[in-house]
Amino acid sequence: MTLTKRTRIILLLAPALVLLGGLFFSALGLGLLRSLRYMPSIGLSEPDLAAYIAVLSSPGFLASLGLSLWIAGASTLISVMIALGAALLLRQTFPGRQFIAFLFQLNLTIPHIVGAIGILYLFSQSGAFARLAFAGGLIGRPGDFPALVHDPFAIGIILQYVWKEVPFIGLILLANMQAIGEDHESTARSLGATRWQAFVHVLLPMLMPGLVAASALVFAFAFGAYEIPLILGASAPEALPVLAYRSYTDVDLAARPEAMAMAMIIALLGGAMVLVYARFTRPAGRGRNAR
Numbered sequence: 265m266t267l268t269k270r271t272r273i274i275l276l277l278a279p280a281l282v283l284l285g286g287l288f289f290s291a292l293g294l295g296l297l298r299s300l301r302y303m304p305s306i307g308l309s310e311p312d313l314a315a316y317i318a319v320l321s322s323p324g325f326l327a328s329l330g331l332s333l334w335i336a337g338a339s340t341l342i343s344v345m346i347a348l349g350a351a352l353l354l355r356q357t358f359p360g361r362q363f364i365a366f367l368f369q370l371n372l373t374i375p376h377i378v379g380a381i382g383i384l385y386l387f388s389q390s391g392a393f394a395r396l397a398f399a400g401g402l403i404g405r406p407g408d409f410p411a412l413v414h415d416p417f418a419i420g421i422i423l424q425y426v427w428k429e430v431p432f433i434g435l436i437l438l439a440n441m442q443a444i445g446e447d448h449e450s451t452a453r454s455l456g457a458t459r460w461q462a463f464v465h466v467l468l469p470m471l472m473p474g475l476v477a478a479s480a481l482v483f484a485f486a487f488g489a490y491e492i493p494l495i496l497g498a499s500a501p502e503a504l505p506v507l508a509y510r511s512y513t514d515v516d517l518a519a520r521p522e523a524m525a526m527a528m529i530i531a532l533l534g535g536a537m538v539l540v541y542a543r544f545t546r547p548a549g550r551g552r553n554a555r
Contacts, residue, residue: 292531295524295527295528295531296524296528297311298520298521298524299315299316299521299524299525299527299528300312300313300315300521301314301315301521303517303520303521314521315521315522315524315525316525318522318525319522319525319526319529324501324507325504325507325526327501328501328502328503328504328506328507329504329529330501331418331501331502331503331504332487332493332503332504332505333487334417334418335418335421335422335425335486335487335493335503336482336483336484336486336487337483338422339421339422339425339426339429339482339483339486340429340479340482340483340486342422342426343425343426343429343430343433343482344433344475344478344479346426346430346434347429347430347431347432347433347434347437348433348434348437348471348475350368350430350434351434351435351437351438351441352441352463354368354434354438355438355441355442368431368434369431369434369435370431371427371428371431372431372432372435374428376424376428376489376491376492377491377492377495379424379427379428380424380491380492380495380496381495383413383420383423383424383427383496384413384420384495384496387412387413387420387423388412388413388414388420389406389407389409389411389413390406390407391409391413393409394406394407394409397409413496414496414497414498414499415498416498416501418493418496418497418498418503420496420497421492421493421496421497421503424492424496425482425486425492429482429485429486432478432482433475433478433479433482436474436475436477436478437471437474437475437478439474440470440471440474441467441471444467444470444471448466448467448470449462449463449466449467452465452466472544473544474544476540476544477540477541477544480537480538480540480541480544481537481541483537484533484534484537484538484541487504487505487530487533487534487537488505488530488531488533488534489505490503490505490506490508490509493505493506494506494509504526504529504530505530507526508523508526508527508530509523511523511526512524512527
């Protein structure tokens, strides 16, 4: 019996897939049951949607959801624009390009939480920049420095995500550009297109699958992560993952179903972003001639 290439790959990956998939789906299933208020240990044995109704009708939840969508959307959009410009520059040949490319990707190895602490020490109203502005006579006291951390617009959180995700998106775009080459743009230029027209109508559409896939990953991460909003975010409204975490760690076990309902909503949106990623990273003609 001759195994196809796909079958061989699946068999080789099966042990890891069973382990990871078992842990993931069992945790997801348990979370779903608890979000449906099925917790026999505290007397809840009849599943219902009361936790979802309570969460979706809560003004605090809606404010937190809006804040998380704002953080994820703004972080993704700003990161994409900066990363695209940086990739276009790094695509060129110039003295010191390798060193600049090294600096560009240096912070990929730095954990998010370390970057968040750096943002806190630099941009808070008692941080380094506030003290420098006070010492230079630009402000009357450090407290007059603009609120960029623990602020209602989540500027510090967005700064952290942009600083961290720009190299990630930029390297994906740069790899795509190198794979595409410059022949298509050169052909367009030889036919009378300007440099901008060649970029908008030729290069950008070819980059779009990788750009959308990377954006989906960044959006899903920024929407679902809780440690950065916990460190840099305001006390009200809180980002949705922080609100879910606080509800889950509440001493009142009756709050657990609502916490798990919020977690399921976060997982649902994250799953949607994964589907977008899978859609735009699927090779053309997948499933044909896979032998």
